[in-house]
Amino acid sequence: MKYDPGKIESKWQENWAADDVYRMTASDGNEKYYCLEMFPYPSGKLHMGHVRNYSIGDVIARYRRMHGFNVMHPMGFDSFGMPAENAAIERNTHPAIWTRQNIEVMRSQLQDMGFAYDWEREIASHRPGYYRWNQWLFLRLLERDLAYRKDALLNWCPSCETVLANEQVEENLCWRCGAVVEDRRMSQWFFRVTAYTDELLDGLDELDGWPERVRTMQRNWIGKSSGTRVTFDVEDSGEELVIFTTRIDTIFGASFMVLAPEHPLAERWRENGPGPDSEQVPEEFASAIDKLEKMPRRQNLGEASDKAGVFTGYYAINPFNRERLPIWITNFVLMDYGTGAIMGVPAHDERDFEFAQKYGLPIRPVIGPGEGDSPAWVDQPDQMEEASSLYGVLLPICGDYAGMTSEAAQQKMLEDANAGDFGETAVEYKIKDWGVSRQRYWGTPIPVIYCPDCGTVSVPDEDLPVTLPEEAEFTGAGGSPLGRVESFVNVDCPTCGGPAKRETDTMDTFVCSSWYYLRYLSPHDSRQPYDRGDADYWGPVDIYIGGITHAVLHLLYFRFFCKAMADLDLLSIREPVTRLLTQGMVLMGGTAMSKSKGNVVDPGEMVSRYGVDATRIFVLFAAPPERDFEWDEGGIEGCSRFLNRTFSLIEGSHEALERISGAGEGTHLVEPFLELRRKAHETTRRVTQEVDQRLHFNTAIAALMELLNECYAATAAVPVAEAGMAAWVYRDVFERMVVMLAPFAPHLSQELWEMLGHEGYVVDQAWPTYDIAVLARESVSMAVQVDGKVRGSIEVPAGLEDKDALVAEALKNSNVARHVKGRLIARSFVVPGKIVSLNTG
RNA sequence: GCCCAAGUGGCGGAAUUGGCAGACGCGCUAGGUUCAGGACCUAGUGGGCUUCGGCCCGUGGGGGUUCAAGUCCCUCCUUGGGCACCA
Numbered sequence: 001m002k003y004d005p006g007k008i009e010s011k012w013q014e015n016w017a018a019d020d021v022y023r024m025t026a027s028d029g030n031e032k033y034y035c036l037e038m039f040p041y042p043s044g045k046l047h048m049g050h051v052r053n054y055s056i057g058d059v060i061a062r063y064r065r066m067h068g069f070n071v072m073h074p075m076g077f078d079s080f081g082m083p084a085e086n087a088a089i090e091r092n093t094h095p096a097i098w099t100r101q102n103i104e105v106m107r108s109q110l111q112d113m114g115f116a117y118d119w120e121r122e123i124a125s126h127r128p129g130y131y132r133w134n135q136w137l138f139l140r141l142l143e144r145d146l147a148y149r150k151d152a153l154l155n156w157c158p159s160c161e162t163v164l165a166n167e168q169v170e171e172n173l174c175w176r177c178g179a180v181v182e183d184r185r186m187s188q189w190f191f192r193v194t195a196y197t198d199e200l201l202d203g204l205d206e207l208d209g210w211p212e213r214v215r216t217m218q219r220n221w222i223g224k225s226s227g228t229r230v231t232f233d234v235e236d237s238g239e240e241l242v243i244f245t246t247r248i249d250t251i252f253g254a255s256f257m258v259l260a261p262e263h264p265l266a267e268r269w270r271e272n273g274p275g276p277d278s279e280q281v282p283e284e285f286a287s288a289i290d291k292l293e294k295m296p297r298r299q300n301l302g303e304a305s306d307k308a309g310v311f312t313g314y315y316a317i318n319p320f321n322r323e324r325l326p327i328w329i330t331n332f333v334l335m336d337y338g339t340g341a342i343m344g345v346p347a348h349d350e351r352d353f354e355f356a357q358k359y360g361l362p363i364r365p366v367i368g369p370g371e372g373d374s375p376a377w378v379d380q381p382d383q384m385e386e387a388s389s390l391y392g393v394l395l396p397i398c399g400d401y402a403g404m405t406s407e408a409a410q411q412k413m414l415e416d417a418n419a420g421d422f423g424e425t426a427v428e429y430k431i432k433d434w435g436v437s438r439q440r441y442w443g444t445p446i447p448v449i450y451c452p453d454c455g456t457v458s459v460p461d462e463d464l465p466v467t468l469p470e471e472a473e474f475t476g477a478g479g480s481p482l483g484r485v486e487s488f489v490n491v492d493c494p495t496c497g498g499p500a501k502r503e504t505d506t507m508d509t510f511v512c513s514s515w516y517y518l519r520y521l522s523p524h525d526s527r528q529p530y531d532r533g534d535a536d537y538w539g540p541v542d543i544y545i546g547g548i549t550h551a552v553l554h555l556l557y558f559r560f561f562c563k564a565m566a567d568l569d570l571l572s573i574r575e576p577v578t579r580l581l582t583q584g585m586v587l588m589g590g591t592a593m594s595k596s597k598g599n600v601v602d603p604g605e606m607v608s609r610y611g612v613d614a615t616r617i618f619v620l621f622a623a624p625p626e627r628d629f630e631w632d633e634g635g636i637e638g639c640s641r642f643l644n645r646t647f648s649l650i651e652g653s654h655e656a657l658e659r660i661s662g663a664g665e666g667t668h669l670v671e672p673f674l675e676l677r678r679k680a681h682e683t684t685r686r687v688t689q690e691v692d693q694r695l696h697f698n699t700a701i702a703a704l705m706e707l708l709n710e711c712y713a714a715t716a717a718v719p720v721a722e723a724g725m726a727a728w729v730y731r732d733v734f735e736r737m738v739v740m741l742a743p744f745a746p747h748l749s750q751e752l753w754e755m756l757g758h759e760g761y762v763v764d765q766a767w768p769t770y771d772i773a774v775l776a777r778e779s780v781s782m783a784v785q786v787d788g789k790v791r792g793s794i795e796v797p798a799g800l801e802d803k804d805a806l807v808a809e810a811l812k813n814s815n816v817a818r819h820v821k822g823r824l825i826a827r828s829f830v831v832p833g834k835i836v837s838l839n840t841g
Numbered sequence: 842g843c844c845c846a847a848g849u850g851g852c853g854g855a856a857u858u859g860g861c862a863g864a865c866g867c868g869c870u871a872g873g874u875u876c877a878g879g880a881c882c883u884a885g886u887g888g889g890c891u892u893c894g895g896c897c898c899g900u901g902g903g904g905g906u907u908c909a910a911g912u913c914c915c916u917c918c919u920u921g922g923g924c925a926c927c928a
Contacts, residue, residue, distance in 0.1 A: 213922075216845065220924050227928080245928060258928090307926080330926095337927045344928095350842090351926050430927055548922090621866070622853060628921090632853065634867045642866085644881095689857075699855065702865035709865090716883095783861040788909060790861050815895075829908050835860045837908050 003647035005611025009747040013114055021761055022116045026070040026537075033069035034538050035061040036517055036577075038546030038554075039076045042102035042124075043083055046109040048586040048593060048631065049547070051603045052619040056583055056697070057545045058115045059620065062743035063691050065116075066767040072538055073116055074520035076123035077103050080131070081509045082160060082176060085442040088474045095442045096470070099126055109604065114612050114746050116763070121523045125512035126442070130519060132465030133529035134511050135447040137561075139458050140568050142448075146192045147436075149456065153262070153336065154435055156184035161479075162439045163188060165508060166432050167221070167553045175553075189446060189505070190433040193560050197222055197429050199574070200559055209579030211626070214551045221552045223430025228414055229339065230423040232257065232316035235324060237275075239265060241316050244338030244426055247348065248417075249391075249409040252398040253366035255356065256344040257316045257327045258309070261293035262335035265327075269312055277326075278313025285310065288329075295331040307332045307355045318343075319422040320413070321399060330355065338428050346387065347377075353387035367392045367406060434557065436508045441472050441481035443506030451493035451500035460494050466502070480504040513554055514561035517541055517576065532570070541577045545625075548582040555580070581695060584628035586619070593631070601631050613745035614640040620697040620744060642705055643748055646741065649711055650734055650752045653720035657731055658757060673729045676714045677774055680733040683707040684770040687740050701744060707737055731756070736768045784810040785837040786819040794836070801832040810836040 016022065026032070037057040040050055054075075061073035084095035091098070103124055110117065123130055141147035154163040159179035163186060168175045193200075201222045204215045227246035234241055241257060259266045269275070270289045273282035280288070288310040295308065309330035316325050325343070332351060333342055346356035347365040356363050368378045370393045377384040378395065391406035401409045417423025437446065445466040447459035459466055469488040472481040482488055483504040493500035521534040540562075546554075555577075562576040585592050588599040606615045618636040623629035669677070683703050690700040711733060720730050735756060742749040742762045753762040777798050784792050792813040800806060807828050810816050816838070823840040830836050 213845070217923060220844085223924090223927065225927075243928085247928080332926045332928095334927065342928045349928070351928075354926090428927075551923090624854090627847095627854095629853070632867070635853070638866045641881095648881095694857085696855095698853095699865080702855075705865055712882095781861085785860085785909065788907095793861065818894090827908065829860090831860055835909080837860080839908050 001651055003644045005613060005747070008751045009114065009612050012747045012750045013111065021763065022118050023120055024072055024118045030068055030070045032072065032538055033064040034072045034541045035064065036541045036544050038550065039078045039516065040106065041081060041083070042077045042079050042099055042106050044102050044105065046106055046603050048601055048603055048619070051113065051615065052586055053545055053583055054110065054113065054115050055616045055619050056581065056625050059691065059697055059743040060543055061116050062746065062763055063767070065763060066742070066765060068766070072520070073118065074121040075110060075115070075117040076516065076520065077125065078509065078513055079103060079124045079126040080443045080512055082440060082442070085440060085474060094470070096126070112607065112612065113616070121520050123516060123519050123523050125516065128465045128467050129526065131444040131512070133519065134444040134507060135459070135464050135466060136461065136529060137515065138507070139447060139461065141191060141564060142458060144568060146195060146564050147189060148192065149187060149189050151185060151187050153183050154186050154188060155181045157181055163435060163437060165435050167556065188435050188437040190435050193431060193434045194429065196560055196563050197224070197431055199563055200556065203559065203575055207575065211580060211582055214548070214555065214580060214582060217551045218556055221431060221556065224427060226425070226427050228417065228423050229426040230319065230417060232319060234327070235315040235317055237314065241265065241327070241341055242339045243341045243343050244428055245343060247345065248413045249394065249406040250345045250348045250366055251318065251320050251343065251413065253345045253347045253364050254318055254325055254343040255346060255362040255364060257325050258333050258342050258344050259327065259329045260333040260335040260340040261289050261329055261331070263340045266329045275313030278311060292329060292331045307351070307358060309355065309359060319417070319420065336432065337430070347381070347384060348387055348389055350387045350389065366395050366398055368395050370405060436511060437505040438508055439480040439505055441468070441474065441506065443509060444511060445482065446503040446505055446507055448503040449491055449493060449500045450503065451496060451498060453498055454493055454495040457493060457495050463494070482506070510554060510557050514557045515565065536572050539571065539573045540575060543579045543581060544577040545581045545583060551582070581625060583625045584623065586631055587628055588631045606636060610636055610640045613748045614643055617643065617701060617744055621701045622698065624696050624698055642708065643745060645712070646708055647748065647752065649708065649715065650738070650755055653715060653730065654755050656721040657727060669726055669729065672714060672717060673726045676710060676733055677729050678777065679707060679710045680736050681770040681774040684736060684740065684768050685775065688767070697744070704737065704741060738762065739765050739768055780833050782833065783835045784813060784816050785835060786816055787839055791819045792816045803828070803830045806830050806836050807838065810838065
């Protein structure tokens with residue numbers, strides 16, 4: 001009989017479905033294990049990245065189940081989002097229809113892959129039964145002031161016709177479509193992520209199950225910096241100007257002040273005209289500010305960076321030395337960071353240096369190196385060719401602070417500023433609140449009503465869900481599509497009953513994915529988002545597997561939601577995920593597979609050619625999970641060969657095995673059988689370690705391949721039919737092999753399990769253990785070095801640790817003796833079981 | 842510019858704590874089988890030399906620590922990733 005993957009795979013998938021083998025029915029007394037993979041956006045068909053992601057998760061879920069854990073392993077669809085709407089526009093269909101069709105296709109593909117999901121728990125975020133809980137959670141956040149509405153300068157994607165969160169803008173481009181993002185002032189809903197900045201940051205230190213790379217990216221994103229807020233008086237105006245700096249020690253080097261064009265003072269002066277020292281007329285001045293405001297910002301223009309500015313005609317007074325500093329408005333200060341105003345210290349800040357050079361402002365160094373030679377600019381400021389941002393010692397020009405180190409000066413200056421009431425410590429963060437409003441149709445309606453009399457009113461819980469009206473128009477242009485659906489917009493105010501209007505924006509789809517792991521626990525519950533008892537039992541997720549692309553985006557929101565929900569008393573945990581595995585990409589020709597590049601390998605095609613098991617084995621075998629790997633046709637053939645050989649081995653010997661099954665354990669074994677048994681236990685040890693701790697499935701599979709090769713060698717020497725009393729070793733080794741193969745190639749191993757005469761499912765078998773006594777060898781081989789070079793190896797009894805005896809044994813080796821050449825052994829080192837190192841004088 | 846990974850045969854990769862580098866797979870070579878091809882089986886496969894005993898070189902380059910370095914330290918190079926007008 002020949003290995004026929006298609007036949008075996010459909011046979012067992014039918015059996016699994018009929019017997020509900022993957023339904024999660026938690027049994028008491030077992031430890032829980034929540035294995036979660038990032039749910040896919042239903043874009044059409046499964047791609048290789050999905051296959052890799054879900055194969056990894058499936059191995060872990062099956063492996064844990066075989067260790068007796070109650071394993072939660074669900075799957076669903078992240079089904080709200082722009083592509084559905086765009087497809088609807090292009091194909092003149094409805095997003096709901098397109099989405100439903102894609103889900104059908106992808107679910108069936110996932111089922112064809114034999115993944116051990118509990119499909120009873122499937123969720124899809126576009127269904128009202130799911131998104132009503134987005135709305136419910138939104139209202140809970142609103143009650144606690146963790147959701148709020150404000151006017152803000154936002155990232156507008158002109159191509160997607162919607163605003164984007166800061167996390168969704170990469171290098172000033174839209175993360176999804178790549179269009180250049182514009183600034184636009186709008187009124188929007190926000191989630192107060194900044195209420196948790198310190199916890200989000202500090203929590204990273206404890207997340208030792210997360211890759212350092214991801215933690216670093218989140219730290220960078222949060223961007224905490226500690227410094228000082230300093231208040232300057234604006235001369236002859238009664239105004240104050242507050243700036244933020246991390247380098248108050250350089251304040252004696254300040255030679256100008258800078259405002260963002262949106263700064264309140266800048267806006268006022270734009271209205272009222274420039275100060276007395278300006279040479280510009282009011283109109284010129286105002287238009288200069290307008291121009292600055294429109295210049296591209298928030299991006300490093302590198303060499304071509306064009307900093308520009310306009311002098312306001314006003315001066316600020318440095319509170320430390322009473323110096324008059326001209327106030328400028330520029331395009332390089334951002335209003336939404338710090339106070340939107342800075343002091344310009346060109347000698348010690350690259351950007352200020354560049355600006356000062358352009359406008360001929362003084363450059364005055366005030367920090368010198370603490371030790372070593374002083375650069376020329378310490379005495380001759382005009383020698384300065386670039387800013388020095390080093391921490392050092394304050395130069396004589398710094399009055400009372402001269403001679404202090406930067407650190408000491410920072411401390412003293414802060415104290416003095418506090419005492420003089422013109423400064424205080426301040427901490428600034430790069431991270432901003434999460435803007436969640438989207439001017440699109442295919443998302444969760446924001447459950448809020450605007451009443452002319454009552455203001456902003458929450459939709460009452462009992463009126464949830466606010467369902468998406470089906471009849472919207474999809475033109476992809478002209479504001480929120482919901483705004484054009486009269487029957488949706490017009491509503492009675494829940495408070496006063498008068499005519500009111502609904503919010504017409506929808507929520508960012510990242511809201512859906514921020515808490516979905518909890519909905520899997522109670523997917524059909526219509527009274528609550530999830531059962532609290534279940535959440536307490538199953539949380540946190542033990543392992544979460546997905547792409548690195550979400551290192552900041554989704555994973556930051558995920559953590560935020562967990563903390564916010566804990567504070568809403570909806571959860572007992574404050575971190576959602578214990579261990580994070582970020583899997584690498586499947587490449588083709590060095591780049592990610594993509595339709596536009598035409599380098600896509602269709603998993604369906606691989607499955608029909610080589611079978612599900614071979615496809616799964618290959619994506620696991622090609623590289624460790626976190627690394628990218630190149631798709632290789634030859635590689636999958638090798639995996640297919642491995643499965644074929646496994647099949648042939650057992651298919652060719654199981655009948656003989658049955659005939660002599662009487663032979664029992666305890667029989668005295670001769671060498672080849674002892675060695676095969678040892679190898680099998682050794683393999684058990686290796687596979688267990690690789691899967692359990694390191695999640696290196698490639699080496700686990702390699703170990704199984706080695707064992708198979710040993711089996712071939714053994715059966716070639718002594719066929720099963722001739723093994724007699726030792727045949728039980730073959731049975732034991734084959735069963736071990738089949739059971740350990742089960743997480744990787746579940747269909748084939750199930751078939752072989754049956755062939756070996758067993759009923760039931762191999763996934764319900766206990767994972768094999770190994771016996772130290774079996775692993776032990778009677779003798780071990782040790783390398784012998786002479787003067788640092790390997791010159792031979794010796795075979796010695798396993799327990800032998802006596803140094804003199806081992807050295808004596810080593811010297812019996814003729815090649816070793818030749819290299820020692822009768823010289824004295826000056827020193828020797830012995831690591832029992834590994835090496836004997838001899839050194840001649 | 843700053844920070845973090847990584848660099849090992851023709852290729853993907855292995856080497857758990859400093860202890861015989863190259864497991865496993867692909868590819869390649871030879872032999873077997875076959876009408877032929879494919880498939881399958883067996884053996885070999887880092888480079889150079891060899892008197893066939895072995896010897897020399899070898900984990901991006903250079904230096905160091907050590908009886909012993911892919912592994913630790915210093916330095917440089919390359920690739921990938923992250924951050925970058927955030928004061």
